[in-house]
Amino acid sequence: MSGRLALIGDIHGRHDALTAVLEAVRERGITRGVCTGDVVMRGPDPAACIATVRELGWPTVMGNTDQKVARGAPRPAGHPASDRVGSRSWTIRRLTTGDIAWLQRLPRRVELTVGGVRVVVSHGQPGDLSVIVDEDTPADGLLRQAAALRADVLVVGHTHQQMVRRAGRALIVNPGAIGEGTVEDPRPRWAWLEVTGGGPVVHTEVVDAPLAPPRGG
Numbered sequence: 001m002s003g004r005l006a007l008i009g010d011i012h013g014r015h016d017a018l019t020a021v022l023e024a025v026r027e028r029g030i031t032r033g034v035c036t037g038d039v040v041m042r043g044p045d046p047a048a049c050i051a052t053v054r055e056l057g058w059p060t061v062m063g064n065t066d067q068k069v070a071r072g073a074p075r076p077a078g079h080p081a082s083d084r085v086g087s088r089s090w091t092i093r094r095l096t097t098g099d100i101a102w103l104q105r106l107p108r109r110v111e112l113t114v115g116g117v118r119v120v121v122s123h124g125q126p127g128d129l130s131v132i133v134d135e136d137t138p139a140d141g142l143l144r145q146a147a148a149l150r151a152d153v154l155v156v157g158h159t160h161q162q163m164v165r166r167a168g169r170a171l172i173v174n175p176g177a178i179g180e181g182t183v184e185d186p187r188p189r190w191a192w193l194e195v196t197g198g199g200p201v202v203h204t205e206v207v208d209a210p211l212a213p214p215r216g217g
């Protein structure tokens with residue numbers, strides 16, 4: 001049993017970065033993938049990002065910024081928060097009702113199998129999409145969660161930090177952010193899962209693309 005799965009997420013309305021990453025995915029010949037959410041907000045191209053992710057058809061979980069935008073009810077035009085590029089209200093105004101409905105329908109969790117390996121995807125900690133999973137998350141807690149979900153690989157987003165950790169026999173992976181890198185390095189990041197006879201292996205990737213620095217938060 002074998003297979004490969006692209007891991008992308010935290011796109012944050014940056015279609016230039018998304019395009020650069022999907023080109024890198026294509027160059028690897030990978031056709032299957034999942035998205036850890038935060039498709040929109042803060043970047044300038046929310047509608048294009050939704051269109052591209054919908055067209056990919058890859059399972060996508062809801063991120064905290066997707067959830068904020070999915071609530072709808074933007075502030076009135078002319079309000080300072082409405083005019084700021086990438087704000088919640090600004091983002092909502094650039095989306096169709098179909099886009100908003102798509103965001104509202106995003107699941108909190110996605111489960112799939114790649115080459116016999118069970119993969120579970122959640123934006124944050126499974127059960128709470130805003131709770132961070134990172135290098136400091138206690139291993140025993142991760143171990144319990146992975147066991148409860150029967151996950152061989154748990155894929156998360158939210159921190160924007162690329163991470164591959166082991167918790168017992170499970171791998172805990174954050175592919176990093178496409179649209180909002182770290183202050184030190186704003187280049188778009190992604191990862192891919194490879195399943196061979198030896199079990200699951202995660203490869204982390206950085207794309208050399210000239211992108212604006214992150215705006216934090």
Ligand SMILES: [Mn+2]
Pocket residue numbers: 010012038063065158159160
């Ligand atoms: Mn994010």
